[in-house]
Amino acid sequence: MNKEDYFIKQFSSNKIIGDDGAVIKNTVYSMDAFFQNVHFKKEWMSLKQIAYKSMIVNISDAIAMNAKPKYALLSVAIPSTYKKQDLKDLAKGFKKAAKEFGIQIIGGDTISNEKLDISVTIVSKTKNPIYRSGVKKEDLLCYTGELGSCKKDLEKLFSNKKVSKKSKFIKPKLNPEFFYEISKYVNASLDISDGLFFELERLSKASKVGFEFFKKIHEDIGTSGEEYEMLFSFSKKDLKRIEKIAKKYKVKLNIFAKAVEGKYETKSKNHHF
Amino acid sequence: MNKEDYFIKQFSSNKIIGDDGAVIKNTVYSMDAFFQNVHFKKEWMSLKQIAYKSMIVNISDAIAMNAKPKYALLSVAIPSTYKKQDLKDLAKGFKKAAKEFGIQIIGGDTISNEKLDISVTIVSKTKNPIYRSGVKKEDLLCYTGELGSCKKDLEKLFSNKKVSKKSKFIKPKLNPEFFYEISKYVNASLDISDGLFFELERLSKASKVGFEFFKKIHEDIGTSGEEYEMLFSFSKKDLKRIEKIAKKYKVKLNIFAKAVEGKYETKSKNHHF
Incomplete structure (x- = not known):
């Protein structure tokens, strides 16, 4: 068993865990990490592309469950060397994905870190979730x-x-x-x-x-x-x-x-x- | 202006951002990062204490808005050196906080990383949010x-x-x-x-x-x-x-x-x- 499965098993009394998102009534919650040197290297993509993709991989989870993404929360750990233009570029990527899929970015957290590590939570609505x-x-x-x-x-x-x-x-x-x-x-x-x-x-x-x-x-x-x-x-x-x-x-x-x-x-x- | 405020300002067309949590109808969404070497050092606390505190700082946001926490999603980046017992200890801390506050852990993401970086999203309910x-x-x-x-x-x-x-x-x-x-x-x-x-x-x-x-x-x-x-x-x-x-x-x-x-x-x- 890999570590991810082992860790998830610790919460296994919980039947909701296991799909791309968790369904509570008509709402689907999905959360995915998008971390530097884990999911991408800085040299591979622009900051705008990184932020955009961090949203898309989460939106994809919502779609796979037949849910329409509505709200996003962003946890963004940013290297202290980043300048204002870098922050602007990141924001542009998040906003581009949000606009494309009709999502409102409603909150989150921003911290200073050694590398760029993003976690995104997407709240979606569905009348007919697919599992x-x-x-x-x-x-x-x-x-x-x-x-x-x-x-x-x-x-x-x-x-x-x-x-x-x-x-x-x-x-x-x-x-x-x-x-x-x-x-x-x-x-x-x-x-x-x-x-x-x-x-x-x-x-x-x-x-x-x-x-x-x-x-x-x-x-x-x-x-x-x-x-x-x-x-x-x-x-x-x-x-x-x-x-x-x-x-x-x-x-x-x-x-x-x-x-x-x-x-x-x-x-x-x-x-x- | 500090970087956090500057980054948040990029989304400022959005009036929901700015409180401890975002209120949508009767639901409050809050998301906070709890990162190694940013919020804690590994030597300071046990893994169980780290996981527990990562939940508590988010639950505190919900309480401050007069909301009752219901669901949690966890994004957990775990050093690849961690053994099964370490994952168990982490899970214990998350579950302790969840039990104490009647929260159901419904999902999230687990990845391998250089250090232990946790982001928690808490979904809470309120009839009368305080801003x-x-x-x-x-x-x-x-x-x-x-x-x-x-x-x-x-x-x-x-x-x-x-x-x-x-x-x-x-x-x-x-x-x-x-x-x-x-x-x-x-x-x-x-x-x-x-x-x-x-x-x-x-x-x-x-x-x-x-x-x-x-x-x-x-x-x-x-x-x-x-x-x-x-x-x-x-x-x-x-x-x-x-x-x-x-x-x-x-x-x-x-x-x-x-x-x-x-x-x-x-x-x-x-x-x-």
């Missing part, structure tokens, strides 16, 4: 978009090479409107933050199902993290409806497996923690 | 308990001396029942986290009043931070009622000033950021 535990046997499993580029870009960044300005690693692209529209057909979902194989392990555990793959998924695809593509399951009878909506929003669907009796475990090493 | 902006002219100003010991203890800790196990710096003592009971008489309040003088400056700014002191307050009292005593204002006509409740809960009241026309600014240096 990881909802996969039904015979469900089709699908992920959106293309996987793999984030792993490649991350390797480039680690070897001091440049990545495209459009890199999803720098600026994840979410498809909220697409996902909200298909949500009524979705049985289970989560976003791909740690890599497809690891998210599938989570789905398997939460839904108590295994997966029968239609074709082999390459390691470079299955272990590419920070993709923020959506992984979801749905009944075969809704396939045509989902395909139609995907076409409308120009979202690529990859239907790669079906849910079966059993259990799925990846042999790939989790880079996370 | 910093509520001081009325002629109001009496009061703080609870004794101030000064936290500054002394902090100095001791910095010179590698031991402090009492009962030190408020290690284990702040909140008086929620007392404060909820007097809340109907309270016009404005906040908790003393940065020191009395600095909190008074905040009250002055928010309520657009000055203060006439009944006697000089010593620098060692006025600049002692992390006290988590309550600072509040009320109308003279309610003095007897508040004194009666204070007696019931054995809370010491220090009525030290009255609100007048004008503006209060401290010349003391803010240690914060």
Whole structure:
């Protein structure tokens, strides 16, 4: 068991923990850390991009649960060397994401620290939350978009090479409107933050199902993290409806497996923690 | 202007920011960072005490706004050297505070980091929030308990001396029942986290009043931070009622000033950021 799971298990009397967000009535709460030298290196991104991405990874959690983000709280630990312009740039990134998703930044905390460490709490509203535990046997499993580029870009960044300005690693692209529209057909979902194989392990555990793959998924695809593509399951009878909506929003669907009796475990090493 | 204020000003179109917590309808959201080498040193406290205090400083914000804490989210960055027992000890501290105040820990994030950096979000409920902006002219100003010991203890800790196990710096003592009971008489309040003088400056700014002191307050009292005593204002006509409740809960009241026309600014240096 990794340390994150072990730590979370200490609170396991609590059934709310375990999804991308915690659902209390119609409200979803999600909180994610975005720390320098853990999630990013300063040389990789501008301050505006860092602040923006710290919001997006949290907003993605809300969308994965079919919730609309409303409010954000920011805990921002800032190196004491930062100048006013740096603070302005950070604020710009937070505000850009907030504006894009109709979020109000309502509070938080700012402290002086050795490095730039951000935690974001997003409060979202939903009438119909989608959980990881909802996969039904015979469900089709699908992920959106293309996987793999984030792993490649991350390797480039680690070897001091440049990545495209459009890199999803720098600026994840979410498809909220697409996902909200298909949500009524979705049985289970989560976003791909740690890599497809690891998210599938989570789905398997939460839904108590295994997966029968239609074709082999390459390691470079299955272990590419920070993709923020959506992984979801749905009944075969809704396939045509989902395909139609995907076409409308120009979202690529990859239907790669079906849910079966059993259990799925990846042999790939989790880079996370 | 200090950096924290400058950063917050970037979001200033937003009127919700500025109190201990953000009020949305009957819900109060507060988020505070509790970082190693910023708020504590590892040698000063046990992991359980650190986790406990990280919760308490947030719960104090909720109480100061007359709100009852309900849910907590934890962002915990943990050194990779920590063993399972360390994670257990941390969890114990979080759970102790949660149990004491009837809070459910509903989620958060755990990551591996160089040092132990905690951010806590507390969701609270209130029917009658109290703001910093509520001081009325002629109001009496009061703080609870004794101030000064936290500054002394902090100095001791910095010179590698031991402090009492009962030190408020290690284990702040909140008086929620007392404060909820007097809340109907309270016009404005906040908790003393940065020191009395600095909190008074905040009250002055928010309520657009000055203060006439009944006697000089010593620098060692006025600049002692992390006290988590309550600072509040009320109308003279309610003095007897508040004194009666204070007696019931054995809370010491220090009525030290009255609100007048004008503006209060401290010349003391803010240690914060």
